[in-house]
Amino acid sequence: MLVEFSMVPMKGSDSISADVATIIDLIDKSGLKYRTHAMGTLIEGSWDECMSLIRQCHDKLRSSAPRVYTRIAIDDREGGKSTMGRKLDSVREKLGRDFNRES
Amino acid sequence: MLVEFSMVPMKGSDSISADVATIIDLIDKSGLKYRTHAMGTLIEGSWDECMSLIRQCHDKLRSSAPRVYTRIAIDDREGGKSTMGRKLDSVREKLGRDFNRES
Amino acid sequence: MLVEFSMVPMKGSDSISADVATIIDLIDKSGLKYRTHAMGTLIEGSWDECMSLIRQCHDKLRSSAPRVYTRIAIDDREGGKSTMGRKLDSVREKLGRDFNRES
Amino acid sequence: MLVEFSMVPMKGSDSISADVATIIDLIDKSGLKYRTHAMGTLIEGSWDECMSLIRQCHDKLRSSAPRVYTRIAIDDREGGKSTMGRKLDSVREKLGRDFNRES
Numbered sequence: 377m378l379v380e381f382s383m384v385p386m387k388g389s390d391s392i393s394a395d396v397a398t399i400i401d402l403i404d405k406s407g408l409k410y411r412t413h414a415m416g417t418l419i420e421g422s423w424d425e426c427m428s429l430i431r432q433c434h435d436k437l438r439s440s441a442p443r444v445y446t447r448i449a450i451d452d453r454e455g456g457k458s459t460m461g462r463k464l465d466s467v468r469e470k471l472g473r474d475f476n477r478e479s
Numbered sequence: 480m481l482v483e484f485s486m487v488p489m490k491g492s493d494s495i496s497a498d499v500a501t502i503i504d505l506i507d508k509s510g511l512k513y514r515t516h517a518m519g520t521l522i523e524g525s526w527d528e529c530m531s532l533i534r535q536c537h538d539k540l541r542s543s544a545p546r547v548y549t550r551i552a553i554d555d556r557e558g559g560k561s562t563m564g565r566k567l568d569s570v571r572e573k574l575g576r577d578f579n580r581e582s
Numbered sequence: 583m584l585v586e587f588s589m590v591p592m593k594g595s596d597s598i599s600a601d602v603a604t605i606i607d608l609i610d611k612s613g614l615k616y617r618t619h620a621m622g623t624l625i626e627g628s629w630d631e632c633m634s635l636i637r638q639c640h641d642k643l644r645s646s647a648p649r650v651y652t653r654i655a656i657d658d659r660e661g662g663k664s665t666m667g668r669k670l671d672s673v674r675e676k677l678g679r680d681f682n683r684e685s
Numbered sequence: 686m687l688v689e690f691s692m693v694p695m696k697g698s699d700s701i702s703a704d705v706a707t708i709i710d711l712i713d714k715s716g717l718k719y720r721t722h723a724m725g726t727l728i729e730g731s732w733d734e735c736m737s738l739i740r741q742c743h744d745k746l747r748s749s750a751p752r753v754y755t756r757i758a759i760d761d762r763e764g765g766k767s768t769m770g771r772k773l774d775s776v777r778e779k780l781g782r783d784f785n786r787e788s
Binding site for chain 1: 481483493494496497499500503506511513514515516517518519550561562563564567569570572574579580582
């Protein structure tokens with residue numbers, strides 16, 4: 377299962393990078409494959425693995441913020457075909473080239 | 480403005496990589512900075528630049544599918560501080576190291 | 583905890599109302615407070631109650647579709663203040679009148 | 686086109702009902718059909734009508750908050766079949782009864 381999630385803690389500041397750093401530390405320790413981009417994090421795992429990690433991150437932020445918004449998007453395809461590598465490889469193959477322009 | 484979007488065309492198949500390739504081609508031609516990950520694409524630009532490109536992608540998919548779901552997430556911060564590079568650099572600095580484990 | 587979710591099964595048709603009916607039946611049997619609108623369903627409960635119901639709905643759809651996209655948004659505020667009734671009452675109070683125009 | 690959107694202004698408080706009231710006022714004045722629920726607002730209209738209203742709401746919040754997160758979900762189906770009334774009627778018909786339990 378491929379899962380993307382993002383969290384916004386409401387705690388009196390418009391900067392949340394320190395909070396994001398805290399939960400990346402948790403994600404890193406989970407052992408799951410992950411990729412954090414500028415709007416969220418992708419993880420791969422079973423329902424229980426992914427949701428348990430997301431709950432841990434959510435609870436961590438709630439322990440220091442009175443309100444937390446958490447967004448989760450799940451792509452669940454038979455045969456475990458929804459993986460980060462496989463999806464991007466499939467698009468590259470159809471497109472006939474690599475992509476992304478970040479600067 | 481930093482914007483993430485994703486689209487699901489409903490056209491009788493559970494594989495949509497060819498459709499994703501089609502819109503990456505449009506994104507690439509837009510000249511905007513972008514990063515496509517396995518669950519969506521991030522772009523940077525003004526409201527008009529971003530929304531015009533997203534509409535172009537949406538219309539392209541709708542031209543070959545009877546129904547399209549499009550999701551957009553906007554992070555708009557004063558002083559143009561919400562950029563892909565800046566947000567990730569800020570997290571790296573707080574965390575004291577780089578991150579991501581994709582294999 | 584207030585949770586909104588929506589699901590898109592990819593099974594060869596652009597009509598998904600029969601699938602939505604199937605999961606509303608599950609939601610109804612859960613005993614949780616809920617409101618289904620035209621783009622998703624809101625439920626109120628603990629993390630375990632909400633996530634267990636969402637998983638049940640997701641698994642139900644996956645049993646008849648090779649791919650399912652599920653979206654979840656959580657609003658978790660201290661003191662259990664994020665409830666459907668309370669949030670709308672608070673807006674009505676600030677606005678000084680009721681709202682919504684559906685026809 | 687059926688569109689759901691929600692906004693989170695980051696301005697030093699975990700209560701945002703006054704901000705929500707401000708934008709409901711804008712939505713109400715737009716003349717579009719809409720329904721605000723506890724996690725967002727649904728509107729019906731053309732791409733230009735919907736996006737112009739959403740931008741107006743977003744800019745309104747950004748004028749008093751240094752950072753605003755805006756989320757948009759579009760359901761665009763041929764023949765204008767994605768409407769609030771039609772989607773819920775179709776589910777009621779498949780389910781064979783009405784639904785929702787809010788208290």
